[in-house]
Amino acid sequence: MMEYYQNQDKLLVAVDSIIFGFDEGQHELKLLILKRRFEPAKGGWSLMGGFVNKNESVDDAAKRIVFQLTGLQDVYMEQLFTFGDVTRDPGGRIVSVAYYSLIKINDYDRELVKEHGASWIPVSELPDLIFDHSVMVEKAIRKLRIRARTQPIGFELLPEKFTIPQLQGLYEAIYQVPFDKRNFRRKILSMGLLEKLDEKEKESSRKGAFYYRFNKRKYKELLKRGFNFEL
Amino acid sequence: MMEYYQNQDKLLVAVDSIIFGFDEGQHELKLLILKRRFEPAKGGWSLMGGFVNKNESVDDAAKRIVFQLTGLQDVYMEQLFTFGDVTRDPGGRIVSVAYYSLIKINDYDRELVKEHGASWIPVSELPDLIFDHSVMVEKAIRKLRIRARTQPIGFELLPEKFTIPQLQGLYEAIYQVPFDKRNFRRKILSMGLLEKLDEKEKESSRKGAFYYRFNKRKYKELLKRGFNFEL
DNA sequence: CCAAAAGTGTTCATCGTACACCCATGT
């Protein structure tokens, strides 16, 4: 590639990843954070991060970081914000592009997570994080809430087949408030985006709850016609 | 500053600025763009941009860019998105953080704008822009619309005193749809954020329209009590 | 037969939307 733009400062560009997971059993939204193994701030709780390489897009770097920690590819991931204060990292001048991603909490590679010294922590019990990472997390939660109301991204945190009560539990975990189950069911079904299956989930109740499946095709169709999802 | 993090790639980091202005007379939202004076893509229509210096925050760089072109400080400005594809700029590997800002279209420094070869173009008549700048602009318009409905940022594009019809014209320019004036007036006044003044604006009609002023103090108070603005 | 979660309808208040006429004034 030709190089124009001489004599300009070059900076370290990093990616930090806010990885949300949902724990069906415990009705909680969790975050994957790790103990830092190097200076500065060695031993502090931190988000998973890494530097963007010269021949790699920032998006790809973010995917790589999540893959390194969880072994997962094709995860829902969205750019959050870029943090560019001069002194945000005492180890050097680093511009950090933060991403958040959603993973099904039972899918990840436990070995990789253990190797990196990472743990799942409920978002309501997070310790202080290094540098500006706590700010990143707060911002991510706010954005996640808006997105979950506005687009059906919450579904990414559940298995392909899920029950209405599970879905409701997920939304309650994201918003930290209880919903009325009649209203919730009516609203979500009235959009016509869920297919009822014949099968029942029988773990969590005697009666059993019917499984549903999200109809992605139909969702895309409706989008084209100006539909907008709103919980 | 100690330098940890050796042997990592450093990249050029740029800021690109999407500068919106509102033309009261013409009921149009305009964008400030310029003809590029250097390679690559010399002569193409471009956003105002520049590189982030080592000892300058990314936010400060964005403010600097807007100041260089318009002579304005303390402008409403918000980070839009970071564009990080490897080949987005054929002149080199550049990560660009895009910002958008709103200015009162009669405030800017005409000399500076002329020096830079910049022009105000209605958003509905934009030419093709270089690189990924058109994508940036589309994204900015989408975000501006959401923000304007959700936060009273539109007010930044009007003088301190404005009339209800002016405000409505602004929103119509942002959304490119007409609103019912009775409903608009009712809704905006029902929030209790506008103070009616005794003075009338007499340019645009025989009868004259009362001036109003946005009450920032009251807005912040309401925000604390969980109020949320929604047009 | 009982505990535990799934599932189901109705009422009411609120809000958004559609809609048409009078007012004030400068020329």
Place this chain on the structure above:
DNA sequence: ACATGGGTGTACGATGAACACTTTTGG
């Protein structure tokens, strides 16, 4: 007196919120 934009009220339908009982079935 008339043209121009400013200003006002009401009726109707849609939507969101509150609320309690029946069903199923494993133990």
